[in-house]
Amino acid sequence: MELIDSKEDSMEERDIKVLNERLAVKVGFHFEDYDSIKAWCGPNSTKGAATLGDLLLRLPGFTESMDSCIEWIVPKIPGLIQLNRFAGAWSCRIQTSSYTHYDGIGETIALAFCLAADRYLKETSKDG
Numbered sequence: 001m002e003l004i005d006s007k008e009d010s011m012e013e014r015d016i017k018v019l020n021e022r023l024a025v026k027v028g029f030h031f032e033d034y035d036s037i038k039a040w041c042g043p044n045s046t047k048g049a050a051t052l053g054d055l056l057l058r059l060p061g062f063t064e065s066m067d068s069c070i071e072w073i074v075p076k077i078p079g080l081i082q083l084n085r086f087a088g089a090w091s092c093r094i095q096t097s098s099y100t101h102y103d104g105i106g107e108t109i110a111l112a113f114c115l116a117a118d119r120y121l122k123e124t125s126k127d128g
Contacts, residue, residue: 023121024059032047032055034055037055039056040059076117090105090112091104091105092106102119104117
């Protein structure tokens with residue numbers, strides 16, 4: 001299993017934005033075109049039938065906030081989540097069975113979790 005290390009690979013803002021958007025899609029957020037306004041909608045809105053109230057000003061900052069991760073991503077992960085701090089970085093391991101785990105290392109606790117969660121969601125989702 002490849003270990004993603006944001007510190008060594010120095011993730012750029014663009015990469016972090018793509019990661020945040022990919023996670024949003026995996027947990028049910030979707031992009032809508034409402035009356036010539038293109039915006040993100042939350043998981044509770046019906047795809048293709050968004051109302052003005054469904055449009056979001058911005059996506060939750062998963063890579064910036066564990067609160068957003070806990071609210072939207074953690075419920076999608078049926079396993080043990082371990083978070084550790086070492087040598088100025090955070091590590092996260094999502095253990096889904098005795099033999100299967102997904103790792104991430106990041107400069108912040110939220111980024112480390114998002115990297116591990118992204119690997120888990122990619123591997124376990126139907127569409128990859």
